[in-house]
Amino acid sequence: AQSVTQPDIHITVSEGASLELRCNYSYGATPYLFWYVQSPGQGLQLLLKYFSGDTLVQGIKGFEAEFKRSQSSFNLRKPSVHWSDAAEYFCAVQGGANNLFFGTGTRLTVIP
Amino acid sequence: KAGVTQTPRYLIKTRGQQVTLSCSPISGHRSVSWYQQTPGQGLQFLFEYFSETQRNKGNFPGRFSGRQFSNSRSEMNVSTLELGDSALYLCASSPALSTDTQYFGPGTRLTVL
Numbered sequence: 001a002q003s004v005t006q007p008d009i010h011i012t013v014s015e016g017a018s019l020e021l022r023c024n025y026s027y028g029a030t031p032y033l034f035w036y037v038q039s040p041g042q043g044l045q046l047l048l049k050y051f052s053g054d055t056l057v058q059g060i061k062g063f064e065a066e067f068k069r070s071q072s073s074f075n076l077r078k079p080s081v082h083w084s085d086a087a088e089y090f091c092a093v094q095g096g097a098n099n100l101f102f103g104t105g106t107r108l109t110v111i112p
Numbered sequence: 113k114a115g116v117t118q119t120p121r122y123l124i125k126t127r128g129q130q131v132t133l134s135c136s137p138i139s140g141h142r143s144v145s146w147y148q149q150t151p152g153q154g155l156q157f158l159f160e161y162f163s164e165t166q167r168n169k170g171n172f173p174g175r176f177s178g179r180q181f182s183n184s185r186s187e188m189n190v191s192t193l194e195l196g197d198s199a200l201y202l203c204a205s206s207p208a209l210s211t212d213t214q215y216f217g218p219g220t221r222l223t224v225l
Binding site: 034036041042043044045046049090092099100101102103104105 | 116118145147154155156157160168170202204213214215216217218219221
């Protein structure tokens, strides 16, 4: 069965520091992987996605993620965090059908 | 292109009532999926509609139902509301295929009293 684990419930970083959010997935076939961001009271905005090909994926707002099949991971990174990046981040894997399985999310706090 | 729109944005109902939520997908998108987001259960898939047919369904009771119209707009209905149905209901649209990216609307916040 498909599943996603985001081991960090809450992360606090200083503005300008680097960021890495962890995501581990379980899926039998080649996964389609996504990172979404959600600001309070809002829907989900797609940051980036991995379907196939290059394992380092570039997204919007300066984010990138690296797919590592051997580790079943799809960690999200950003070299320098901005205060506006404070939000909740969700990793998701797409099932065989057109439905997404989400992790429990990581809440990011940015301190000035 | 306009994004996914959901109406209403906020809704308050009482136990036992029923509710209908509406979702208009991005123009040209034919697939609409619904998700429930709660603090306890996180984001869970409800169902997906494509060309007016339910194509996939998550693990929710029959009180949760939906439909899709010929213009791809979708509605979901929850009958006999329970307190636990309080949640943010998110709609997502995609062009068609299972490999297409899903784009989410802002959600409808349902509160059941």
